Amino acid sequence: MIFVVGGAGYIGSHLVKELVKEKEVVVLDNLSTGHRWAVDERAVFVEGDLGNPDELDYIFSTYSVEAVIHFAANSLVGESVVDPMKYYANNVAATLTLLEAMKKYKVKNFIFSSTAATYGIPDVDIITEGTPTNPINPYGRSKRMVEQISGDYAGAYGLRYVVLRYFNAAGAYKTADIGEKHDPETHLIPIILQHLVGERESISVFGSDYKTPDGTCIRDYIHVTDLARAHILALDALLTGKKTTATYNLGNGLGYSVKEVIETCEKVTGKTANSVMAERREGDPARLVASSEKIFNELGWKAEYSLEEIITSAWKWHSKEK
Incomplete structure (x- = not known):
C-alpha cells in the first residue's frame, strides 16, 4: 500500500x-x-489532517504501508509572507509528525514534493541540483527545512527519500475529468484560460522590461502527468533499492516567456486575450528554468509534453469545468 498525503x-x-x-x-x-x-475511486480515501497523530496511527496500523508520498503543504508565496506561522506549522511541524509516525511504524520510503522556491533568485540561466538554495520567503524556507530534516532522518534513522523540486506544474488529465482548480488561482496558465473562457475580464502581465527576449519573465512549465510519472519512477527506485537518497529537479529545460504562454493559449483556444501591463512583482526573477539532466541520467525521466500540449489539455478541462 502506498500512502499519499495530500x-x-x-x-x-x-x-x-x-x-x-x-x-x-x-x-x-x-x-x-x-x-x-478529484480522488480516483480505486483509492482508499481518509479525510483527516497530517498533523494529527491519531489519524496517522489509524492509517499506519490499518494498512500495510510501504512508502509515503507527501504533497500536503500550503503553497501560496504571498500568504506565507503575511502568515508564516501557518506555513511553518503545516509544512514543517506537521511533516515532523508524519516522519515520526513513519519511524514508529518502521516505514522507510519517503518521497517529498518540494519546489523551485528553495532556490530563491538564482543567478544562473539553468538551475541544477547543485545551484545554491537560498529561499526568500517562508514557503520556500519551509520546503527547504523539510529537505534538510529528511537528510537528518536518513542519517540518524535510515530514512530512504527522494526530494522532487518542481517548477510550474500545469495541464490536466487526458480525460479532462480532473485538472487545476484553486481558490484563489495564482498560476499563469489557468488564469489566462479562465479569462478566455469568460471568467475574468483581463489578465495582468507583471513587468515587460526584464532582460529577456520579449521583456517578460521566463518560466519552466511541466505537465502534471509528467510530474506524476516522475514520482512513480522515484517510488520504484526506492522500493527496488536503486536509490536511498536523492534530490531531483523536474522541468522541461526550455522555459517560455509570459507573452509566449499567452500567445500559445490564444492559438489553442482561437480566442484573443485582453492583456494589461502591470508593474513587476517584488521578488520575481527574470528567468527560472531547470535542468532535469540528473533525473534523466539516473531514472530515465524527461518531460514529454510540449507547451501547446500542456495548454490543450488544460483548455479541455477549463472548457468542461465552465
Missing part, C-alpha cells in the same frame, strides 16, 4: 490516478485546498 490536491490527485493502475493506494487529505471528487 492526494486530493492538484498534483496529488493526478499522481493517484496513475498510481492506482499498479499499486494499492490510501489517500489522506483534509480537503482545505483539495477536492474529494
Whole structure:
C-alpha cells in the first residue's frame, strides 16, 4: 500500500490516478485546498489532517504501508509572507509528525514534493541540483527545512527519500475529468484560460522590461502527468533499492516567456486575450528554468509534453469545468 498525503490536491490527485493502475493506494487529505471528487475511486480515501497523530496511527496500523508520498503543504508565496506561522506549522511541524509516525511504524520510503522556491533568485540561466538554495520567503524556507530534516532522518534513522523540486506544474488529465482548480488561482496558465473562457475580464502581465527576449519573465512549465510519472519512477527506485537518497529537479529545460504562454493559449483556444501591463512583482526573477539532466541520467525521466500540449489539455478541462 502506498500512502499519499495530500492526494486530493492538484498534483496529488493526478499522481493517484496513475498510481492506482499498479499499486494499492490510501489517500489522506483534509480537503482545505483539495477536492474529494478529484480522488480516483480505486483509492482508499481518509479525510483527516497530517498533523494529527491519531489519524496517522489509524492509517499506519490499518494498512500495510510501504512508502509515503507527501504533497500536503500550503503553497501560496504571498500568504506565507503575511502568515508564516501557518506555513511553518503545516509544512514543517506537521511533516515532523508524519516522519515520526513513519519511524514508529518502521516505514522507510519517503518521497517529498518540494519546489523551485528553495532556490530563491538564482543567478544562473539553468538551475541544477547543485545551484545554491537560498529561499526568500517562508514557503520556500519551509520546503527547504523539510529537505534538510529528511537528510537528518536518513542519517540518524535510515530514512530512504527522494526530494522532487518542481517548477510550474500545469495541464490536466487526458480525460479532462480532473485538472487545476484553486481558490484563489495564482498560476499563469489557468488564469489566462479562465479569462478566455469568460471568467475574468483581463489578465495582468507583471513587468515587460526584464532582460529577456520579449521583456517578460521566463518560466519552466511541466505537465502534471509528467510530474506524476516522475514520482512513480522515484517510488520504484526506492522500493527496488536503486536509490536511498536523492534530490531531483523536474522541468522541461526550455522555459517560455509570459507573452509566449499567452500567445500559445490564444492559438489553442482561437480566442484573443485582453492583456494589461502591470508593474513587476517584488521578488520575481527574470528567468527560472531547470535542468532535469540528473533525473534523466539516473531514472530515465524527461518531460514529454510540449507547451501547446500542456495548454490543450488544460483548455479541455477549463472548457468542461465552465
